[in-house]
Amino acid sequence: MPNLILPKSDTKRLEVLGKSIETGKKDATQEKHFIPEELLTNAEEIKNRFQASYELVNSKLSARQKEVREKNESIDVLRTFVRDFFEVLKRRTYRMSQPAEVLRFFNITLSGDLPDIRKDADLIKAAENIILGDGEAVKAGYKAMQNPSAAEIQRHLDNAKREIGDVAPADREFNQVQQALTDMRDEVDDMIHEIADYIQFSLRKQEASKQRRFMRTYGFEYRYLKNEPQDEELVVSGSSDNQ
Secondary structure (H helix, E strand, O other), rough: HHHHHOOOOOOHHHHHHHHHHHHHHHHHHOOOOOOEEEEHHHHHHHHHHHHHHHHHHHHHHHHHHHHHHHHHHHHHHHHHHHHHHHHHHHHHHHHHOHHHHHHHHHHHOOOOOOOOOOHHHHHHHHHHHHHHHHHHHOOOOOOOOOOOOOHHHHHHHHHHHHHHHHHHHHHHHHHHHHHHHHHHHHHHHHHHHHHHHHHHHHHOOOHHHHHHHHHOOOOOOOOOOOOOOHHHHHHHHHOOOOO
């Protein structure tokens, strides 16, 4: 026997509530009250709150994704400039026959091994060392690095830090609204279940296939077992929505 499927996704929850409210109102205009008027009013109030919460989650998710994207882009730019700085520094040191000790200003080993940069924090530290190291090297009598310069590294470092700082607030805001949506799901599920109970009770004397056909007008769906005969209107229409 086909089993009634209660919605598990938020979009399906909104779809079933919306269809139930729409059909319930139409039936009420014809003096057919399969759902009590008070329950219909409560369902609409819950649906509106859930819809607003659902849309707010999507909005905050989009904002969070934007901040993460901008952070990643700023990190990629900084990584390129840091890598280029180190490569130019090593070539300049060799070209100008400078002592290998100059590399230590920038936290590069005497053998020319670059800092181990695996995480964003490693990259930030490397950029900070470049800025400090360039200043110390100038004090020691060496020319400031060019193409890229420490000033360019500073600019991209500041931008990366700013973008990194924007991610945490966006994360918190998204988590808050997502939790609010999660907290509402039980209330929404209870309402959908109650609507289904009322309709099924009203149709308890009808044939099972007629009950299912009517329930579908309120947005509900059924799952059929493999090779189980489908209701006639599903076979005729070729619909697989309720399989």
